Amino acid sequence: MIEDFFYKEKGLFLQTLHPVSALVYVGVIFILALMFTNPLYLIGLLICIGLAILAVGGFSIWEFYLRGIIYMMIPIIVLNPLISRMGDTILWTGPTIPVYGRLIITLESIFFSLVMSIRLLDVVSIFCLYNIMIHPDKVLNIFSRVTFKSALILSIATRMFPAMIKQLANIKEVQVVRGVDFETGTLKERLKKYTGLINILVLSSLEDSMEMAEAMQARAYGSGKRTCYYKDLFRPRDTLCLASSLMALLFSIYGQIKGFIVFEFYPRTGQIIKGPDTVWMLAIILVLLSVPLILNWGWLHCPHFSSKI
Numbered sequence: 001m002i003e004d005f006f007y008k009e010k011g012l013f014l015q016t017l018h019p020v021s022a023l024v025y026v027g028v029i030f031i032l033a034l035m036f037t038n039p040l041y042l043i044g045l046l047i048c049i050g051l052a053i054l055a056v057g058g059f060s061i062w063e064f065y066l067r068g069i070i071y072m073m074i075p076i077i078v079l080n081p082l083i084s085r086m087g088d089t090i091l092w093t094g095p096t097i098p099v100y101g102r103l104i105i106t107l108e109s110i111f112f113s114l115v116m117s118i119r120l121l122d123v124v125s126i127f128c129l130y131n132i133m134i135h136p137d138k139v140l141n142i143f144s145r146v147t148f149k150s151a152l153i154l155s156i157a158t159r160m161f162p163a164m165i166k167q168l169a170n171i172k173e174v175q176v177v178r179g180v181d182f183e184t185g186t187l188k189e190r191l192k193k194y195t196g197l198i199n200i201l202v203l204s205s206l207e208d209s210m211e212m213a214e215a216m217q218a219r220a221y222g223s224g225k226r227t228c229y230y231k232d233l234f235r236p237r238d239t240l241c242l243a244s245s246l247m248a249l250l251f252s253i254y255g256q257i258k259g260f261i262v263f264e265f266y267p268r269t270g271q272i273i274k275g276p277d278t279v280w281m282l283a284i285i286l287v288l289l290s291v292p293l294i295l296n297w298g299w300l301h302c303p304h305f306s307s308k309i
Contacts, residue, residue, distance in 0.1 A: 007132060009135070010057055012056055012296075013237075013292075014133050014296060016237075017292070018238040019135070019138040019142055019232060021234075021238040021241045021245075022134045023142075025292060026129060026134065028246070028249045029289065032248070032249070033045055034123075036252075037265070038261050038263040039115045040278075041282055041285070042119055043118060044282055044285075046118065046125060048290060049122065049129055053125065053128060055293055056132050056133050057132075058132040065124055065128045066121075069120065073120060076120070077117055080109055081105045084112070085106065086108060086109060086267070087108025087268070089106055089108060089268065089269070090104055090105070091105050091107055092104070093105075108265050108267070141232075164201065171197055171204070175197065182194065235309065236308070240291055241291060241295070244288045247288050248289050251288065255285075260278050261278065
């Protein structure tokens with residue numbers, strides 16, 4: 001189950017994007033999630049992220065993320081109205097608490113908590129999309145052209161945890177075949193069994209590090225100009241996705257400056273839809289962010305189209 005949270009090559013359209021285009025796409029969505037305060041825009045952004053996750057085949061992983069984030073959203077929704085007394089629309093006035101003062105719950109604080117919970121849901125979903133859409137080695141390969149030594153360390157570090165999880169599962173499976181039962185015995189006996197697993201894992205990791213060092217030395221790493229075995233091609237699909245992402249960011253900045261997408265919480269809750277400009281701006285931004293999803297649909301259902309992009 002833990003392995004499902006890391007990148008898996010499935011040959012899907014969004015995974016074939018150039019890492020620069022994929023990073024810009026995810027980065028723009030992340031910036032917009034932090035920029036937007038209008039709940040309508042945040043919900044639209046969440047729908048777009050959800051469709052992208054479905055396109056990468058990560059619904060089961062996203063569902064696990066959603067179940068976990070609910071437990072983080074509940075304290076925000078409950079505690080913020082109790083702590084924050086900002087807002088003019090008072091819904092309930094409670095008793096006076098020593099040091100804190102009178103307990104006041106306002107409509108604005110409740111609405112602010114709900115919107116911030118949606119934003120948190122957007123941000124967590126973005127990280128989920130990043131994990132299953134972009135290969136970490138490809139991302140680090142981009143930065144390796146500038147700082148290749150630091151990129152190598154980061155690459156090894158990011159691969160270490162999933163590799164150790166997989167290796168630990170293999171070691172445990174071997175031990176079970178040999179008759180070791182990790183579910184029976186007292187707490188001390190089970191700790192002793194798991195300690196044996198950790199010892200084997202450490203020895204195996206040290207052997208792997210030695211093999212990696214020997215492989216790097218055999219390839220003359222650091223002795224001259226760095227070469228690249230595989231280069232990612234920048235294709236028309238990458239140009240379209242990159243352009244649409246940047247245009248969505250520019251339209252969002254324009255809407256923020258003009259006030260089309262700005263939402264006020266205090267002192268009184270403002271209007272979600274201030275006029276037709278709010279709806280049109282939302283439609284334009286969502287269409288631009290949906291360009292990779294539209295290309296994904298064409299890539300799946302039209303062979304001629306997929307050969308052109």
